[in-house]
Amino acid sequence: MQLSPAAACDFDPFSTEFLSDPYPFHEALREAGPVVRLDRYGIWATARHEQVVAVLSDYESYCSSAGVGLSDFRKEKPWRPPSIILEADPPLHARTHRVLMRALSPAALRDLRPVFELEAERLVDTLLQRREVDGVADIGRAYPLKVFPDAIGVRSDGRENLLPYGNMVFNAFGPPNELFRDAMSRAQEVIGWITAACERDALAANGLGRSVYAAHDAGELAYDEARLLIRSLLSAGLDTTVHGISNALFCFASFPDQWDVLRADPSIARTAFDEAMRLESPVQTFFRTTTRDVDLGGTLIGAGEKVLTFLAAANRDPRRWSDPERFDVHRRTGGHVGFGHGIHRCVGEMLSKLEGEILLAALARRVRAIELNGEPAPHLNNTLRGFESLPLVLEAA
Ligand code: OVM
DSSP: OOOOOOEEEOOOTTSHHHHHSHHHHHHHHHHHOSSEEETTTTEEEEOSHHHHHHHHHOTTTEESTTOSSSSOTTTSOOSSSOOSSTTOOTTHHHHHHHHHHHHTSHHHHTTHHHHHHHHHHHHHHHHHTTSEEEIIIIIIIHHHHHHHHHHHTOOSTTGGGHHHHHHHHHHTTSOSOHHHHHHGGGHHHHHHHHHHHTSGGGSOTTSTHHHHHHHHHTTSSOHHHHHHHHHHHHHHSSHHHHHHHHHHHHHHHHOHHHHHHHHHOGGGHHHHHHHHHHHTOSBOEEEEEESSOEEETTEEEOTTOEEEEEHHHHTTOTTTSSSTTSOOTTSOOTTOOTTOOGGGSOTTHHHHHHHHHHHHHHHHHHEEEEEEOSOOEEEEOSSBEEEEEOEEEEEEO
């Protein structure tokens, strides 16, 4: 079979220029071919939906155990003990995945709905007294920072360490650039707090975290494995939803007609949130590592190579989506890869959607209009896309 050489490209997907406005770069990468070679890092990349799904579907050819960032764990020492779910392959992955899927299952989340609704109403009360708010500090951070640690049962002192830790984790999937070094500046104390917060006795008796230790009691996991799975919840569960909610607000402020559609029928809030996760995906990229020679979209890639999947670019691929740049709360969002795809698809998806749905519905019932009130400032991160601030005016209904 004739395999074509992939286009080479000198973009740095972890540069300030790229991260500040990734979408023109995504388009160029998609159009360059199904697979491109990123010379700067000596890696392969794909920005098309078909190939991103192909990579994420084939966990045997494209493994996670060599790390899902730029660093190859077979050659470099990981900055922290690897995650036993994200940075693991079957059979270890199957065992740990089962435990977290159960801890975050619809049945486990059922009792959270009234609590999340109460907190959403309370937040909207205070927001409407203000009118001018910051969509990040006052909504995107405020809401998850209240409901998520409570749901897991995280100790209440020191919760200010949670976002800095997530920022470290997601920067660490990129190169050791300035973003990474800045995020690591307080690493010692942050990691110290996180490590202590993962212990069984640090968790509230009625939180979701304790169910991970129940799996340890049942003989499914070692104690240290339970600790590492709590660490996964604290790593992946907060910055993602903070940016998810903030980015959803940005979508509505940018497409005011869609706010009117949601207000007319707040019951579509869950799909609307999912559409925002397609269009402004908080997790932009993940890597895999080839375990054998593979043919990806007609390009031969050897074994042991890093492949960067542009999830956010796949979510705007015109080969897959009609009018991909349009925010459409009635769009059929199934098939977007903002939560990943395949065996590593987000285990916290239901929890994040519960937060997004409830908060958007509460706002839709009581806010007539969401308008930008100044220039949003990006929060740059090697993996995450989001804002540092999002000045908004909320008009009461
Ligand atoms: C983990 C982890 C960390 C970051 C992200 C993630 C998106 C998982 O520690 O398991 O999933």
